[in-house]
Amino acid sequence: xxxxxxxxxxxxxxxxxxxxxxxxxxxxxxxxxxxxxxxxxxxxxxxxxxxxxxxxxxxxxxxxxxxxxxxxxxxxxxxxxxxxxxxxxxxxxxxxxxxxxxxxxxxxxxxxxxxxxxxxxxxxxxxxxxxxxxxxxxxxxxxxxxxxxxxxxxxxxxxxxxxxxxxxxxxxxxxxxxxxxxxxxxxxxxxxxxxxxxxxxxxxxxxxxxxxxxxxxxxxxxxxxxxxxxxxxxxxxxxxxxxxxxxxxxxxxxxxxxxxxxxxxxxxxxxxxxxxxxxxxxxxxxxxxxxxxxxxxxxxxxxxxxxxxxxxxxxxxxxxxxxxxxxxxxxxxxxxxxxxxxxxxxxxxxxxxxxxxxxxxxxxxxxxxxxxxxxxxxxxxxxxxxxxxxxxxxxxxxxxxxxxxxxxxxxxxxxxxxxxxxxxxxxxxxxxxxxxxxxxxxxxxxxxxxxxxxxxxxxxxxxxxxxxxxxxxxxxxxxxxxxx
Numbered sequence: 001x002x003x004x005x006x007x008x009x010x011x012x013x014x015x016x017x018x019x020x021x022x023x024x025x026x027x028x029x030x031x032x033x034x035x036x037x038x039x040x041x042x043x044x045x046x047x048x049x050x051x052x053x054x055x056x057x058x059x060x061x062x063x064x065x066x067x068x069x070x071x072x073x074x075x076x077x078x079x080x081x082x083x084x085x086x087x088x089x090x091x092x093x094x095x096x097x098x099x100x101x102x103x104x105x106x107x108x109x110x111x112x113x114x115x116x117x118x119x120x121x122x123x124x125x126x127x128x129x130x131x132x133x134x135x136x137x138x139x140x141x142x143x144x145x146x147x148x149x150x151x152x153x154x155x156x157x158x159x160x161x162x163x164x165x166x167x168x169x170x171x172x173x174x175x176x177x178x179x180x181x182x183x184x185x186x187x188x189x190x191x192x193x194x195x196x197x198x199x200x201x202x203x204x205x206x207x208x209x210x211x212x213x214x215x216x217x218x219x220x221x222x223x224x225x226x227x228x229x230x231x232x233x234x235x236x237x238x239x240x241x242x243x244x245x246x247x248x249x250x251x252x253x254x255x256x257x258x259x260x261x262x263x264x265x266x267x268x269x270x271x272x273x274x275x276x277x278x279x280x281x282x283x284x285x286x287x288x289x290x291x292x293x294x295x296x297x298x299x300x301x302x303x304x305x306x307x308x309x310x311x312x313x314x315x316x317x318x319x320x321x322x323x324x325x326x327x328x329x330x331x332x333x334x335x336x337x338x339x340x341x342x343x344x345x346x347x348x349x350x351x352x353x354x355x356x357x358x359x360x361x362x363x364x365x366x367x368x369x370x371x372x373x374x375x376x377x378x379x380x381x382x383x384x385x386x387x388x389x390x391x392x393x394x395x396x397x398x399x400x401x402x403x404x405x406x407x408x409x410x411x412x413x414x415x416x417x418x419x420x421x422x423x424x425x426x427x428x429x430x431x432x433x434x435x436x437x438x439x440x441x442x443x444x445x446x447x448x449x450x451x452x453x454x455x456x457x458x459x460x461x462x463x464x465x466x467x468x469x470x471x472x473x474x475x476x477x478x479x480x481x482x483x484x
Contacts, residue, residue: 060084082353089355090164095125096344098165100354118173119180120200121146122255122314125165133338134255134312136200137222144195145391147186148253148312148338154183173197189405191390205231209242216481217244218474221265224257224316229264233299246304248477252334256315259343263289266323267296269305269330275365276323279343286363291327304484306331306477309377314338321375322364331480332377334473341371381476386416387467394456400449402428410451410459414439417462 064084067075082101089099120139123130132150135142152160155171163171172180174197182193204223210216217239221228236247256262266276270291280286309321309332318337324330343362347355363369390409392398398410408426414435415421422431433449440447443458451459 086164086166094342094358095165096340096342096356097358098356100166100356102352117176117197117199119144119146119195119197123152123165123169123172125168126151128162130160130163130165130168133314133340134253136255137206137220137253138203139200140195140198142253144182144193146182146184146193146195148310149186151185152182153185153190154181156181186390189390189409191406192393193391194393194395203231204228205235207235207239209239209244210248210478213478213482214243215245216478217242217247218250219247220250220252221317222254224254224261224265226258226261228257228261229297232265232268236299236301244303246481247301248306248308248474248481250308250474251313251317251320252308252310252473253312254314254317255312255338256317256340259316259319262316262319264296266320267291267293268299268301269324269328271327274327276327277319277365278363278367279360280363281360286367288365304481306333306480308473308477309334309337309375310473311335311338311374315340318370318375319362322368322370325375325378326365331379331477332375333379333381333477333480334377335380335382336376337370337374339370339372339374341369341373379476379480381473383472384416384467384470386412386463389413389416389463392451392456392460394453394460396452398428398451400428400430400433407432413459413463416466417459 064077064080067080068077082099085099089097119141120136121141122133122136124133125131130152132141132146132148132152134148135146152168152172154160155168158171160168160171172182174180176198178197180195180197182195184191184193204225204227205219205221207217207219210218217236219232219235219239221232239247263276270276272291272293274291275288276291278286278288307321307324307330309317313321313334314337318340321332321337325332341362342358343360344356345359347357349355361369361371364375389412390406392410392413393406396406398404398407403426405426407428408424410428411421411424411426411432414432415424417439419435419439420431421435422429436451436455437447437449439445439459440449440455443455445455445458
C-alpha cells in the first residue's frame with residue numbers, strides 16, 4: 001500500500017536555541033560541571049591568619065601591611081583580603097576556577113538548586129572579554145535574543161572588558177523588574193539590547209508529544225540541576241502513557257550543571273558496565289566511570305531515541321552527548337557543541353564564601369578530551385540562516401534614508417518573511433519602505449513605512465513563529481525515528 005505524503009510538521013521550537021536566543025552561574029551567571037558532593041568546608045582567611053603566614057607569603061604580608069597602615073586613605077582590610085584571594089585565583093587563567101564572595105556563592109547554590117533571579121544567562125571570561133555560553137530557556141536573556149558566543153561589551157554605561165567575571169556579573173545582575181542595557185558584539189556586529197531582569201524559570205525538563213506523529217515524544221533538558229533526574233523520569237513515563245514509542249531528546253542551549261546529574265541521566269541510556277565518561281586529575285591516569293544501576297538509578301530508556309545538540313550545549317550536556325554517541329550508539333543531531341571538558345568542585349569557607357576549583361579533565365568514553373573542540377554530531381544539520389538574525393530594537397526608529405547594519409538586519413527579516421525589500425545592502429530605500437508598508441497592512445498597523453515600536457515587535461513575533469515552524473534539526477530527528 002502506497003504511503004500518503006506527510007503534512008509539513010509544525011514544530012514547537014525551543015526559542016532558547018535561536019534568534020530570541022546563557023547557566024554559568026552568578027545569576028546571570030558562571031557555568032561548569034560541578035561535583036557538589038565533593039564540597040568541603042575550609043577555614044575562612046582572617047586578618048590574623050594572613051599576617052602570620054611565613055615564608056613564601058611574606059611578600060603578600062608586606063603588601064597587606066603597607067596598604068593597611070601607610071596608604072593615604074583608610075582602607076577596608078576585609079576588602080584587601082577578598083581582592084588578594086580573587087587575584088590569586090584569576091592568575092591561574094582558568095575561566096572556571098573562581099573565588100566567590102558570599103553573594104556570588106549564594107548565586108551558585110541557587111543555580112544548582114535551579115532557582116535564582118537575573119537575566120538567565122551563562123557567561124564565561126574569554127581573555128579580557130565576557131562571553132555568553134548559552135541563554136536559559138524561557139529567560140529574559142533568551143527573550144532578548146542573546147546567543148552563544150555573544151560578547152558583552154557594556155552593561156548600561158559600564159565597560160565590562162577587562163573586568164573579572166564576578167565584577168562584570170555584579171553590573172549585569174539586579175532586582176527583578178529592573179532593566180539593564182547590554183552592548184553586544186556578535187561577529188562584526190555591535191548593537192544594544194534592553195533586558196528586563198526576572199525570576200529565572202526553575203523547570204529543567206520540558207516535554208510534549210509531536211504534533212503530527214503522537215508516537216514520538218519530545219523532551220528538552222534545559223540544565224542539569226538537583227531536580228532534573230526526577231523530572232526526566234516523570235517526562236518519559238507520562239509520554240509513554242500518552243503513546244510515545246520513541247523520543248527526541250534536546251540539550252540545545254543547555255550549558256550544563258551537576259556532574260551527578262549528567263551521570264545518572266547518561267545511565268538511563270547506557271548498558272550497565274559500559275563507560276559513560278573518564279576523568280583525569282593532575283599527574284594521574286584517566287579513570288573510567290561506568291554505568292551502574294545501583295548507584296545511578298535503575299530507570300532505563302530503551303525506546304529508539306536521538307539527541308539534539310548545538311553550540312550552546314556545554315559541559316554536562318557534552319558528557320551526555322559523548323556517552324550517548326560512543327557508548328549507546330545514539331544519533332547526535334545538530335551542530336558541534338561548545339567544548340568544555342573540565343570538572344569543578346566547590347570548597348566552602350566558614351564565612352560562606354567559596355572557591356570553585358577545576359580539579360580534573362573529563363574525557364569521552366573513547367578517551368577524547370573535547371575541551372575547546374566540542375563534540376561533532378553524527379548527523380550535521382544547520383538551522384535556517386534567518387535564525388542568526390538580530391533582534392530589532394523596538395525603542396529605535398528605522399526609516400527611509402537610513403544606512404546601517406541594523407537596516408540590513410531589518411531587510412533580511414523582511415526577506416525571510418517574504419516581503420521583498422529589494423537589494424539587501426543596509427540602505428533603507430523606497431523599496432524597503434514599500435515592503436514595510438505591505439507588512440504593516442497585513443498586520444493592521446499604521447502604514448507609514450517606518451520600523452519602530454509595534455511594527456518592530458510584530459516583525460520579531462512573525463520571525464519567531466517562522467522559526468518554530470522550521471526547526472530543521474528537530475525535523476531531522478523526527479524523520480530519522482520514523483525511517484528507522
